[in-house]
Amino acid sequence: MGENDKLTEERIFDAATDVFLDKGMDGARMQDIADRATINKALLHYYYRTKDKLFNAVFEKIAGKLFSKFAPVFSENLSLEEKIRFFFREHITFLQQNPRLPAFILNEINRNPARMRKILNNIDINKLWSVLEEQHHDELVRYNITKESIPQIMTTIAAISVFPFAARGLLEAIFEKMNITFDSYIEERKVFAADFVIKALTK
Secondary structure (H helix, E strand, O other): HHHHHHHHHHHHHHHHHHHHHHHHHHHHHHHHHHOOOOOOOOHHHHHOHHHHHHHHHHHHHHHHHHHOOOOHHHHHOOOOOHHHHHHHHHHHHHHHOOOOHHHHHHHHHOHHHHHHHHHOOOOOOOHHHHHHHHHHHHHHHHHHOOHHHHHHHHHHHHHHHHHHHHHHHHHHHHHHHOOHHHHHHHHEEEEEEHHHHHHHHHO
């Protein structure tokens, strides 16, 4: 692929990402993407023959970017508490930088759960538990965290950081009456959420 082809493909990919985030899979049209990329529709079909193919590429890249962001969670140099704090700080910051992402991912998971299962098939859950157990055996025992309780803990932690963004419109209306800005609330949440989870685990 020549340099011009690479640049064109990148422009298409960036335009498709914007359109899919704005409108979702069902609402997006190939013409919208071509217009956003400032190319004609025929050229768009040359690079990506179908909307499904282009959407799959965009969705998998977004999901991969999200998962790769948290690789340090499995570093042996951090305590379990430090990893919880790292997750909330980085995850909430990531969502601040990509505010359309929660609604987009939740919508697409419900619309096509098979796509998320395909992505998750690349993750060895048992291996992840083995790594955590090896690195934090004593802490897991102290916090009463078991392999069986991990799904509950993981989904609770994710929900605590994702919900404010998914319900931003509602929360902003409530906060306005309390003279609280959403941005200041989110900054405080990076610490509050970690403290809340750590205290819950240590009880």
